[in-house]
Amino acid sequence: MSLSRPVLALGAGPRVVADARRWVVGTVAEMGRDDLTETAELGVSELVTNALLHGSAPIQVAVRGTREHPRIEVRDASPERPVMPHSRGTSAGDHRPGNVDLDTVLDDLDLEGLEAGAFALATVGRGLDMVARCSEAWGADIEEDGKVVWFSPATQFAEDEGVAGVVSDLDLPRAETIDDPVTVHLLGAPGYLVERLQRHVRELRREVRLLGFSYGNAYPAAATLADLFPLLVPLTESRYIDAVSLSAAGRGLDLSVVVSRGSALAARQAADLLDKADDFCRQEELLTLHRDDQLCEFQDWYLDQFAQQAAGHPAAPWQVPVTDPHASAC
Template sequence: MSGAARVTLTLSPEPVAASRARHAVREALTESGAEHLLDAAQLVVSELVTNAVVHAGTPVHVRVTAETDAVRVEVEDASPHLPAERSRTVTAGTGRGLKLVTEQADRWDVVATGEGKIVWFEIGVLSVPFAGHRRPATPPPRVTPVVLRHVPLLMHWAWQEHAAALLREYLLFRLDKDDAAIDDHAAASTALNVLDAQLPRPELPEDPDALLATVVEPQATCDEVVVLVPTVSVHHFVVLDNLLERAIAAAQDGRLLSAPIQPEIRQMRAWLCAQVGKQAAHGPPTPWRPAANPGVDIGDVLDRRPAYARLLAPDSLALVTSDAHVILAVSPRLVSFLRYRESSELLGRRVLAVVPPRFHQAHVAGATLHATNGRDVLLHQWVSVPVVRADGGESLVELLVEPQHVGDERVFVAEFREL
C-alpha cells in the first residue's frame, strides 16, 4: 500500500512507552509504503520517547505523519526543559541521544509549547511542513537565583557523567520494585539539566601533556556562577541528592555495577543541592570548600599488604592504590624519595597526599571519569608530573599508571622515574 498515513497516541510514562511508539511508527510507514525508512525512524523515536519518559515523567503524546518517501514524528511532553547536547566523553554511557537524532534524521528541532515541549524529526521531505502545534503563550516561569561560589568546574563536568550513568542504572534496578522510580528519575534529571545548562563546561584536550598543562588551578575553578533555578524545580534538587545517596548505597552493597565514587564528588553534589535549598529559603551563599577526608583503617591495609607489595618490582619507585585511590603499598625506595620516614606514614591515605593541590581537582575528575566510563587518557603511558614530598616541596617525575588485579580487587600500580 502507499499514500499518506497519520497515527497519534498518548503514552503513560512507563517502560513500555518506547515499544508502543515504535509500533505506531511501523504502522504509519507500512500504510504509506515507506518501510525503507523504518529502521532509522524507529531508532530515533525510541530515543525521544525514552528521554521523555525518564526525564519528564509526564504523559507523552506521539504524532506520526508518513508519506511514500518521508516521515515526521512529533514527541510532546509536559516538561519545560528543552533538550541540549551535553559535553560527554566518547566513552560515556549516556548523553549521546541528540547526537543519534542528528545522525539518523534529516531535520529535527524542539518547540516550546508554553506547557511543555515538542521534539520533532523528519526523514525525507513531507508535502505538509511542520506546523508546531503551539499552545497559547504563558508567562515565563518564576526562577530562584542561586549564587555558586568557587565552583569546581572539572569535578562538576565529571560528576554530570557519573550521576547520569548512576541514575540510569538505579532506575533500571528500581523499575519493577517501586512505582515512584520514573517520577524520581525525572525530577533528578531535571535538577541535573538545570546545572548542566548553566555551569560553564571546561574545554579539555585529549593529549596527556596538554591536559596536565591546562587543568590546574585556578583555571579549573570558576569564582562565581549565578544559576537561575525554576522555582518549581527547587524540590528536584532534594530528590537528586536523596536519590544519588540511595544509588551509592546500592552500589556499595553490590546491587549495582557502578564503581566507588570519589569522596570529593559526593561532597560537591551535597554542596550543590544544599545551596539551592538554602538560597531558595533566602540563606546566604556558601563557597565550595572540600572537607578533609580521612584515610582508611591502616590495619585493614596492613593485613593485605603482602599481596599488594608483590605488585611492586624490586628496587622500584612505585606505589599501589585501591579503586578508591587509597594508598595500599609503597616501595621502600619511593618512601625514601618522598622523604618519609616509613611507609606507614602513607599507607591508608588518599593518593592526593602526593599530588600537588593545584592538580587535585583534575585528579578527582579523571578518577571519576575512568570509574564511570573507562576514560584512560593518563593510563598506560609515561607522563611528566610533579609529586609532593613529605617536607612540602615538589619533585618532577615521569609517571606510569597501570591497572592490575589482586584476586577480584582492581588496583592501580603507579611507577615513578626520577627526572
C-alpha cells in the first residue's frame, strides 16, 4: 500500500464534519493505526468545525508525517490566528476540560442531518481545548493565503488540559528591507508548475519543521533540514514576485522576482536542499508526496536562473513544452 495520502477537499454545511471524520478514520485504519482512531476522530471534528465557523473556504484535510507519527492538518483560506485555549479563559459547566467524556463528545459530533444552528450550538465551548487533549503536539501555521491547524493524535485522551499549542507565522522579510537587491527574470514559466513548486516547498518546510519540533529525537535530520529551509523562502514565495505578465511567445508567464544577491547566489544550495528533503521523505516513508520528474526538471531550471542571473548571465527562458494536466480540453 502506498503511504502517500491525498488531500480531502470539503464543501460547506454540517455534513462535512462527518465526512472528515470518516475519511480520517479510514486513513488511520489503512495505515494500521487503529490505536489513534478515537483521538484522530475527535480532533479533526473540532478543527473542521472551527474552520467552518471561523475560517474561509476552501477547507481541506490532510494526513502528513509518518506511520509512526502521523499528523492531521486542516487548512482554510483565512490567515486569522485561531484563539488559543490559554487566552480565552475556561469554559463553563460541562464544557470544562475535566468534565468531558470522550464517548459522549463523539456521540455529540454525529452531525449528519442537523440544522446549522444546532450544529454550531453542539460545538461551542470545546474547540481547541479538546484538540489539546487529543494530541501529542499541535499548533497552527499562518501563511499569506490562509492557515493550517494541525495535531499529532495521541494514543490516549488526556484527563487534564492537554499539551500547549504553538502558533507560527510565515517569517518573511518585507521586500523593502532586502539588501543588495537583484531582479531575476523567469521567462515563459508555466503557471501551474510555479504554483506546484511553491506548494511543494511550503509543505516540505512545514513537514520537516514540525517533525523536528514534535519528534526531534526520532528524526534528527528533520531539524537540520528545517534550519536550512530559509534559503528557499525568498526564492519561491509569491510575495517576492514583482511583476507577472503573459509571455509574448504564449509559452507561459514572465515573472520578475526581487531577492537579495546573496539569496540568488545560494540558489544551487537550495536545489541541493530539495534533493536531500526528497531523500529524507523516501527514507522515513513520509506521508508527503515527493517531486515527480517534471517538477524536478522545472525546479532545476527555476533555481539555476537565480544563480545565473545574479552572476551576470542573461535570462534563459523555459524551453520544455508542457500542458497543464488540470486545464480543460477544448
